[in-house]
Amino acid sequence: MDRNQLQRQVALKRSSLFEQQFLDSQQFVQLEDLEDDANPNFVEEIVTLFYKDSARLFQKIEQTMQSRPIDFGKLDDYMHQFKGSSSSIGAIKVKNECSQFKEFCLAGNAEGCFWAFQRVKQEHHTLRIQLESYFQLRKQAGLVRRF
Amino acid sequence: MESSFSSPRNDSFPAGLRVLVVDDDPTWLKILEKMLKKCSYEVTTCGLARDALNLLREKKDGYDIVVSDVNMPDMDGFKLLEHVGLEMDLPVIMMSVDGETSRVMKGVQHGACDYLLKPIRMKELRNIWQHVFRKKIHEIRDIESHESIEGIQLIRNGSDQYDEGYFFSAEDLTSLRKRKDVDNKYDDKDFSDCSSAKKARVVWSVDLHQKFVKAVHQIGFDKVGPKKILDLMNVPWLTRENVASHLQKYRLYLSRLQKENDIKSSFGGTKHSDYSSKDLQGILSVQNSINIQQNDVAHGSYRFSGNNLVAQNADPKSNEGDIKGIVSEPVAEPKKGTTGNIPDSQKTRSSQMDFNSSYAETQKGLVGNVPDSQKIRSSQMRVNHSFASVESEVNLTAFDSTIPATYSWNQIQLEKEHKPLIQLNNGFSKPPLPGPQHHFQADQLQSIPSISSRPSIPGEDVTGSSKSKPSYSEYTNHHGSHVSPTISATDSFPGQTKSCVVDHQLSETISTSTSNMKNQGINLSTDLESAQRNLILGSTSPFASLDDEFQICWYQGDCYGMNLELQNVEFSEYTDPIHVTEVPAHLYDALRFEYPCDPSEYSVLDQGLFIA
Numbered sequence: 165m166d167r168n169q170l171q172r173q174v175a176l177k178r179s180s181l182f183e184q185q186f187l188d189s190q191q192f193v194q195l196e197d198l199e200d201d202a203n204p205n206f207v208e209e210i211v212t213l214f215y216k217d218s219a220r221l222f223q224k225i226e227q228t229m230q231s232r233p234i235d236f237g238k239l240d241d242y243m244h245q246f247k248g249s250s251s252s253i254g255a256i257k258v259k260n261e262c263s264q265f266k267e268f269c270l271a272g273n274a275e276g277c278f279w280a281f282q283r284v285k286q287e288h289h290t291l292r293i294q295l296e297s298y299f300q301l302r303k304q305a306g307l308v309r310r311f
Numbered sequence: 312m313e314s315s316f317s318s319p320r321n322d323s324f325p326a327g328l329r330v331l332v333v334d335d336d337p338t339w340l341k342i343l344e345k346m347l348k349k350c351s352y353e354v355t356t357c358g359l360a361r362d363a364l365n366l367l368r369e370k371k372d373g374y375d376i377v378v379s380d381v382n383m384p385d386m387d388g389f390k391l392l393e394h395v396g397l398e399m400d401l402p403v404i405m406m407s408v409d410g411e412t413s414r415v416m417k418g419v420q421h422g423a424c425d426y427l428l429k430p431i432r433m434k435e436l437r438n439i440w441q442h443v444f445r446k447k448i449h450e451i452r453d454i455e456s457h458e459s460i461e462g463i464q465l466i467r468n469g470s471d472q473y474d475e476g477y478f479f480s481a482e483d484l485t486s487l488r489k490r491k492d493v494d495n496k497y498d499d500k501d502f503s504d505c506s507s508a509k510k511a512r513v514v515w516s517v518d519l520h521q522k523f524v525k526a527v528h529q530i531g532f533d534k535v536g537p538k539k540i541l542d543l544m545n546v547p548w549l550t551r552e553n554v555a556s557h558l559q560k561y562r563l564y565l566s567r568l569q570k571e572n573d574i575k576s577s578f579g580g581t582k583h584s585d586y587s588s589k590d591l592q593g594i595l596s597v598q599n600s601i602n603i604q605q606n607d608v609a610h611g612s613y614r615f616s617g618n619n620l621v622a623q624n625a626d627p628k629s630n631e632g633d634i635k636g637i638v639s640e641p642v643a644e645p646k647k648g649t650t651g652n653i654p655d656s657q658k659t660r661s662s663q664m665d666f667n668s669s670y671a672e673t674q675k676g677l678v679g680n681v682p683d684s685q686k687i688r689s690s691q692m693r694v695n696h697s698f699a700s701v702e703s704e705v706n707l708t709a710f711d712s713t714i715p716a717t718y719s720w721n722q723i724q725l726e727k728e729h730k731p732l733i734q735l736n737n738g739f740s741k742p743p744l745p746g747p748q749h750h751f752q753a754d755q756l757q758s759i760p761s762i763s764s765r766p767s768i769p770g771e772d773v774t775g776s777s778k779s780k781p782s783y784s785e786y787t788n789h790h791g792s793h794v795s796p797t798i799s800a801t802d803s804f805p806g807q808t809k810s811c812v813v814d815h816q817l818s819e820t821i822s823t824s825t826s827n828m829k830n831q832g833i834n835l836s837t838d839l840e841s842a843q844r845n846l847i848l849g850s851t852s853p854f855a856s857l858d859d860e861f862q863i864c865w866y867q868g869d870c871y872g873m874n875l876e877l878q879n880v881e882f883s884e885y886t887d888p889i890h891v892t893e894v895p896a897h898l899y900d901a902l903r904f905e906y907p908c909d910p911s912e913y914s915v916l917d918q919g920l921f922i923a
Binding site: 203 | 341
């Protein structure tokens with residue numbers, strides 16, 4: 165695949181991410197804008213940081229959900245943090261699931277929380293896959309900076 | 312990034328703006344850092360609020376603005392916001408993924424300059440420099456207005472005023488105030504203290520005080536000296552003596568701040584938001600006023616009542632009791648220096664009290680007294696009594712710690728208003744007899760200024776409107792009732808400085824009465840009344856602005872030195888106690904409400920005045 169084609173693919177992939185609401189174009193583009201010589205892979209660095217933080221928060225949430233009685237306040241708190249974190253990269257779908265989870269927390273609905281949490285993890289996982297393939301394409305296309 | 316006294320960023324502002332970002336989310340922290348760097352700002356990141364505070368405390372002048380997240384594990388973002396506002400007086404921007412109105416409102420209540428919603432856009436960050444700039448402008452304005460007022464006064468007063476000192480035409484409180492200021496200056500020099508060099512009363516505005524604090528920090532508290540500070544501050548009209556006295560107050564303030572912090576922590580629980588700003592203000596104001604007074608006294612050589620006050624202040628709570636007691640005491644003793652304190656304390660107390668009533672929770676905590684007008688009244692009474700005693704009480708009790716804070720706050724206010732006030736006092740203190748009614752007023756007002764200066768109601772006196780006169784007339788009759796003028800003293804209300812002409816007058820009267828009375832004390836009350844009235848009439852608006860400023864200063868904590876000078880002088884005059892009764896309750900109320908900024912102050916004064 166020649167460079168142009170690769171680049172086109174990258175562009176396509178990127179557009180689809182936005183269209184499918186995986187990512188908020190505004191926020192993501194802003195992150196891309198921050199890429200420069202000093203931080204050529206800034207976006208990827210940020211996303212990596214996000215994953216790391218997500219893992220930490222997920223673990224905390226799981227722990228809290230396993231304890232009895234369930235501390236919904238704490239759950240809400242953690243999820244709030246996660247929500248904030250996901251907003252940093254503009255993860256829309258993930259954020260929506262977070263809101264859902266929070267609502268269950270407020271209602272004290274343990275089952276609802278469990279269910280919503282599964283969905284959060286699901287969306288998170290999906291996004292991760294999508295982004296990985298995106299970054300892969302970018303590398304392949306030799307795109308280090310924002311086009 | 313050290314901050315040099317004059318921020319390095321000045322050249323290419325806003326480039327180089329020193330931002331401190333606090334966020335527990337590492338992802339956001341990194342993004343914000345990058346974004347801010349892109350704006351050409353100097354960024355420092357922090358993952359914990361505690362660390363942020365430490366950083367800020369280490370380099371008081373090391374940052375221009377703080378951007379903080381609301382939800383943080385170790386400390387609530389709002390709390391951090393409060394701390395920063397109080398201790399460093401830096402603009403703080405809050406961030407959160409939660410944009411609920413209540414949260415945003417809370418942020419603003421706590422003093423946030425802005426509240427950003429995550430995800431944050433670059434353009435939002437690009438504009439944060441406006442908050443820094445705005446603050447600077449306000450500072451400059453303060454200084455300028457301060458200077459201009461002084462200038463005007465000097466021009467107006469000329470030598471005539473000088474002699475007449477106390478002759479303030481009632482009709483124009485403003486001019487009266489101005490004149491008074493000038494007169495005060497002169498008087499101060501001439502009468503109050505032959506030995507004291509002619510030093511013009513300096514109104515330590517928030518800006519000025521901040522400059523002062525910066526200089527102190529730059530030099531290093533250990534090696535600090537008036538001359539060095541003066542040089543660094545680079546304020547042409549400021550004299551070494553001004554700085555010296557201010558430094559003295561500042562030192563006292565700092566020591567008090569320690570105590571205050573302790574107290575504060577105990578109070579902190581109550582509406583912290585309210586408390587923090589308001590209470591502190593109140594406390595600060597009180598403290599300030601007290602401090603100021605003390606200083607004033609020292610400077611102005613009006614050392615009268617100051618001492619009394621001090622003695623009496625022992626316990627603000629017991630205001631009522633004290634007041635009564637004080638009232639009975641002959642104010643005569645012109646203890647120097649303390650006067651300043653006492654009146655302030657009274658004032659502050661009252662103001663605090665009032666303040667408290669409005670902020671209910673805070674007051675109690677702060678002052679320790681019951682925040683009811685009664686109390687204030689008593690305190691006022693006390694004040695009148697010896698003015699000094701009142702203040703001392705205030706100072707001692709609750710305000711101890713706060714005092715420094717208040718001081719600064721008062722300072723701010725006083726600054727504005729002070730001018731006129733001081734003059735009053737100066738003139739006042741000297742002449743033993745208030746002389747004709749006019750004088751009386753003037754005198755009283757003068758005394759008031761001292762009083763007010765403390766509570767930071769300064770403005771009132773000065774701007775007051777002739778209304779204060781009425782109360783004045785009361786005084787005239789009895790020297791003793793000079794107390795009313797004290798109301799003007801209350802001018803020290805933070806907001807009031809501007810319009811406190813009325814108060815000014817009152818203070819004058821008060822001062823006159825005080826001087827006359829020394830033993831009378833009562834005059835003060837009368838004066839206060841008028842002062843109050845004036846305050847009400849005149850100063851509504853200024854206080855508001857003062858409030859802000861004063862808040863700013865006040866928070867700084869550094870603002871210790873403000874306008875003490877002004878206040879001190881006047882207070883001493885008020886030894887007369889009890890004539891406070893004269894002070895009409897309505898004035899008190901009026902004062903209270905009129906000046907939102909410094910309601911506490913007013914109430915204090917009013918209270919004091921209203922012995923009856």
